[in-house]
Amino acid sequence: MSKIKLTIDNRQVEVESGTTIYKAARELGIDIPVLCYMDLHDLNIENKPAGCRICVVEVEGRRNLAPSCSTNCEEGMVVKSHSVRVLNARRTVMEFILSDHPKECLTCLKSGHCELQDMAVKLGIREIPGEAIAEMSTYRLDTSPSIVRNLDKCIMCRRCETMCNDIQTVGALSAIHRGFMAVVAPAFEQNLEHSTCTYCGQCVAVCPTGALTEVNHTNEVLRHLADPSKTVVVQTAPAVRAALGEEFGMEPGELVTGKMVSALRSLGFDFVFDTDFAADLTIMEEATELLSRLQNHLEGDGTARLPILTSCCPGWVNFFETNFPELKDVPSTAKSPQQMFGAIAKTYFAEKQNIKREDMIVVSVMPCLAKKYECQREEFSTDGNPDVDISISTRELAAFIRQANIDFKTLPDEEFDNPMGESTGAGVIFGTTGGVIEAAVRTAYELHTGKKLEKVDFEQLRGLEGVREASIDFNGLELRIGIAHGLGNARKLLNDVRDGKSKYHAIEIMACPGGCIGGGGQPFHHGKSEILKARASALYREDQDKPIRKSHENPFIKVLYDEFLGEPNSEKAHKLLHTHYFDKKKRITIKQ
Amino acid sequence: MSSIKIELRQQDIDKIKEIAASFGNREHELINVLHKCQEHFGYLPAEVQEVVAEELKAPVAKVYGVVSFYSFFTMTPKGKHPISICLGTACYVRGAEKVLDEFKKELSIEVGQTTGNGKFSLSSLRCVGACGLAPVVLVGEKTYGRVAPDDVKNILKEYND
Incomplete structure (x- = not known):
C-alpha cells in the first residue's frame, strides 16, 4: 500500500492510501464528530452511509464540504475540520435533525446514553430555529415481546439496517418511503x-x-418484590458481570460479580442465584447428547445427525426456525441455561423449599433481548405458569440499582446463594463466543476418554474472528469444531450443513457479534469494539480464577443428578431440560 | 401500506419467476424486475413482492423499501380509467391544484387511491410536455387541456359506461 501525505488543521499526517479523512484525523488525535457513522473494527462492522453530514470538513480547492467518514485522503490534501464554514454547516445540519426530533429528553428511556443528545451538547446547540412551526414526522409505536420501535425518534442513521441486513442477514428492517417520511x-x-x-x-x-x-420490565419485578406472598428468585447470566460496572463508571472489563450479588440482595431478592449453574447443567446435557450422537454416527447409524449445533442462544434459535426450518432436528435439544434454570428452580428447588409453583417468581438478568421473548414461549410454561417469569437486561438492572439508591461502586463483594449459585469456570465463559463449545469440550473429553484433561484452556477456540474452526484430539478421535458469532456468519455454516457439506462434528453459534458480551441488552458500546474485547477477557479471567473449571465437577450439579434428575439425558432430564423446535418460516399463500 | 390481500395463483407465481429469471435472478436487477411485474399485474401487491424477494434472494423488507421509495411503483391497483393531473410548474401556476382538489372531491379519494368500484384512480405527475395546454389532465391515454375545476364533472361523465 502506498503512503500519502496530507494536512489536517495545519498538521501533517501520513496515512495509507484508501484511508478516510475521519480516520486520518483520529491518528492526529483530532476527533471529528460523527453521528450515523459507526466502526466496530475488531468485528469488521462498519456503517458508512454518509447520510447525516455531521462529519463534514472543508477540503481546500473543493466547492462543497466533504463527509469525512467516507471521503478518502488524497496526496497533498489540505483539510480544515473546524473552520467557521464547517462549524456553521455542522450546526445547521444538527438543527435540521433536531427540528424533526421529539424534545422528550427528560422522559426518554435513552436519556443519558443518547448519541444525539451528546452531539447537541458537543455542538453547543442552544436553540432550534423554527422549532415552533417545524412539522414533525410521526410514526405509530410498535411493541413486540422484546423490542419497542418509536420511530418518531429515528434519525435515519441506518445503523440498525446495517446490523439487521449486512451483519445478521435477518432482513427484518429496511429504509422505506423517502425524504421527510423516510x-x-x-x-x-x-x-x-x-x-x-x-x-x-x-x-x-x-x-x-x-x-x-428494549421492552422495560423493571416495574413488574418491583411489584413482585413488594409482594410478601411471593418468593422472588433471581439468576444472572455470565456476560452481565463483565459489563454491569460500566453503567456505574467503572472500566470496561472490570468484573463486578460480588457487587452484583450484593446489589441484588439489597434490592430484596429472596435468593440470588447464578445462570452459570444452569450453564454447567446445560453442558452436562449437551455434551452427553453430543457424545451419544457421535457414538451412533460412528457406529453407522444414519439417523444420527451431525454436526450438533448449540442451542443456548434464543436469537439463534429464532433464526434457524425462521430461515432453516428443514434443519430443526440438527440443533441440540438442550434448553438454554436461562430456561433450564427456571425449570429446576420451579421443581427441584421449590420442592426443597416447600414453595408452591405459583408463589415463586423467577427473574433473570440477561445481556440479551431475545431472552425476553424466549421466557414467554408457550412450551416453557406449565399450566400457563412460565418457568422464567420476567427477563430484564443488564441495562434495566443498572437502572433498577440506581433507583434503589445503591452506591454500586462501594458495595462489598458477596457470594451467590446455594444450591443454584455454585458454578465452574466452564459456566462463566458461556458469555463469550467460543465459550460454550470450550465448556462442552472440557466435559465431553473426560466423559468420552475417561481420562483427566490436564490443560483446560483451549486457546484455539477463542478470539473474535467471525467464523473459526479447530480440531481437538479426543484420544485418537479428531473432533472437528466450528464456531460462528453474528447470524450472517452462522448462515454461512448453516448453508453448508443444509447442503451436506459441513465437515464439523459440533458447531457453536451465538447470534450477537462477540457473543453474549455484545448482546442487545448490554450497556451501550457506542461503536467501541475494544469494550467487547475487555468484557471477553474478563470472563476468561474469572474462569481462570475459579477453583473448579469443568461443569461435571460442580458439586451441586452432582447432587442435583443424584437427588433429582438421575443421569444426564434421563427421562426426567428430557422432560425438564430439553425442548423441540418449530417451523416458523414465513410462507406465501398460494391459491391453486 | 395496501390493505388489499390477494392470493396468488400458480400461474402468477410462474410469471414472476419467469420475469426474475429473465434478469438472471440478480438482486441488483430488483428495480427492473419490479417494473416488469407492475407492467404485468398493474400494481405490486405484497404477495408479488414476497415472490420477487424469494426469487432474488433479497429480504422482503428491502423490496418493500424500493417499492415505497419510488412513486412510480404502486401497491394499489389502478382504476379502469387512471386519472393523472399534471402538477408541473406551468400547470401549477395556472391552477392545477384546484383541479386536483375538484377530482378528489368528486371521487372522494386521495392521490394514489382508487375508487371503491375500481373505475377511477387518481395520481399526480410532473410535466407531460404540453405546457401550452396548462393545466393538463390525462385520463387513460386521452389528454384534456386548459382544464378548469368546473370541467371536472363533465370529464368524469364521459366515462359513464
Whole structure:
C-alpha cells in the first residue's frame, strides 16, 4: 500500500492510501464528530452511509464540504475540520435533525446514553430555529415481546439496517418511503412481531437515539418484590458481570460479580442465584447428547445427525426456525441455561423449599433481548405458569440499582446463594463466543476418554474472528469444531450443513457479534469494539480464577443428578431440560 | 401500506419467476424486475413482492423499501380509467391544484387511491410536455387541456359506461 501525505488543521499526517479523512484525523488525535457513522473494527462492522453530514470538513480547492467518514485522503490534501464554514454547516445540519426530533429528553428511556443528545451538547446547540412551526414526522409505536420501535425518534442513521441486513442477514428492517417520511421498518410496515426479526437486539445495541429500545420490565419485578406472598428468585447470566460496572463508571472489563450479588440482595431478592449453574447443567446435557450422537454416527447409524449445533442462544434459535426450518432436528435439544434454570428452580428447588409453583417468581438478568421473548414461549410454561417469569437486561438492572439508591461502586463483594449459585469456570465463559463449545469440550473429553484433561484452556477456540474452526484430539478421535458469532456468519455454516457439506462434528453459534458480551441488552458500546474485547477477557479471567473449571465437577450439579434428575439425558432430564423446535418460516399463500 | 390481500395463483407465481429469471435472478436487477411485474399485474401487491424477494434472494423488507421509495411503483391497483393531473410548474401556476382538489372531491379519494368500484384512480405527475395546454389532465391515454375545476364533472361523465 502506498503512503500519502496530507494536512489536517495545519498538521501533517501520513496515512495509507484508501484511508478516510475521519480516520486520518483520529491518528492526529483530532476527533471529528460523527453521528450515523459507526466502526466496530475488531468485528469488521462498519456503517458508512454518509447520510447525516455531521462529519463534514472543508477540503481546500473543493466547492462543497466533504463527509469525512467516507471521503478518502488524497496526496497533498489540505483539510480544515473546524473552520467557521464547517462549524456553521455542522450546526445547521444538527438543527435540521433536531427540528424533526421529539424534545422528550427528560422522559426518554435513552436519556443519558443518547448519541444525539451528546452531539447537541458537543455542538453547543442552544436553540432550534423554527422549532415552533417545524412539522414533525410521526410514526405509530410498535411493541413486540422484546423490542419497542418509536420511530418518531429515528434519525435515519441506518445503523440498525446495517446490523439487521449486512451483519445478521435477518432482513427484518429496511429504509422505506423517502425524504421527510423516510423511516426504517419491516416489510409492508407490519409489526416487528410478524417480520423475520429474531429479537437479537443488535439494532437496539447500535441505535444512537431512543428509536429502538428494549421492552422495560423493571416495574413488574418491583411489584413482585413488594409482594410478601411471593418468593422472588433471581439468576444472572455470565456476560452481565463483565459489563454491569460500566453503567456505574467503572472500566470496561472490570468484573463486578460480588457487587452484583450484593446489589441484588439489597434490592430484596429472596435468593440470588447464578445462570452459570444452569450453564454447567446445560453442558452436562449437551455434551452427553453430543457424545451419544457421535457414538451412533460412528457406529453407522444414519439417523444420527451431525454436526450438533448449540442451542443456548434464543436469537439463534429464532433464526434457524425462521430461515432453516428443514434443519430443526440438527440443533441440540438442550434448553438454554436461562430456561433450564427456571425449570429446576420451579421443581427441584421449590420442592426443597416447600414453595408452591405459583408463589415463586423467577427473574433473570440477561445481556440479551431475545431472552425476553424466549421466557414467554408457550412450551416453557406449565399450566400457563412460565418457568422464567420476567427477563430484564443488564441495562434495566443498572437502572433498577440506581433507583434503589445503591452506591454500586462501594458495595462489598458477596457470594451467590446455594444450591443454584455454585458454578465452574466452564459456566462463566458461556458469555463469550467460543465459550460454550470450550465448556462442552472440557466435559465431553473426560466423559468420552475417561481420562483427566490436564490443560483446560483451549486457546484455539477463542478470539473474535467471525467464523473459526479447530480440531481437538479426543484420544485418537479428531473432533472437528466450528464456531460462528453474528447470524450472517452462522448462515454461512448453516448453508453448508443444509447442503451436506459441513465437515464439523459440533458447531457453536451465538447470534450477537462477540457473543453474549455484545448482546442487545448490554450497556451501550457506542461503536467501541475494544469494550467487547475487555468484557471477553474478563470472563476468561474469572474462569481462570475459579477453583473448579469443568461443569461435571460442580458439586451441586452432582447432587442435583443424584437427588433429582438421575443421569444426564434421563427421562426426567428430557422432560425438564430439553425442548423441540418449530417451523416458523414465513410462507406465501398460494391459491391453486 | 395496501390493505388489499390477494392470493396468488400458480400461474402468477410462474410469471414472476419467469420475469426474475429473465434478469438472471440478480438482486441488483430488483428495480427492473419490479417494473416488469407492475407492467404485468398493474400494481405490486405484497404477495408479488414476497415472490420477487424469494426469487432474488433479497429480504422482503428491502423490496418493500424500493417499492415505497419510488412513486412510480404502486401497491394499489389502478382504476379502469387512471386519472393523472399534471402538477408541473406551468400547470401549477395556472391552477392545477384546484383541479386536483375538484377530482378528489368528486371521487372522494386521495392521490394514489382508487375508487371503491375500481373505475377511477387518481395520481399526480410532473410535466407531460404540453405546457401550452396548462393545466393538463390525462385520463387513460386521452389528454384534456386548459382544464378548469368546473370541467371536472363533465370529464368524469364521459366515462359513464
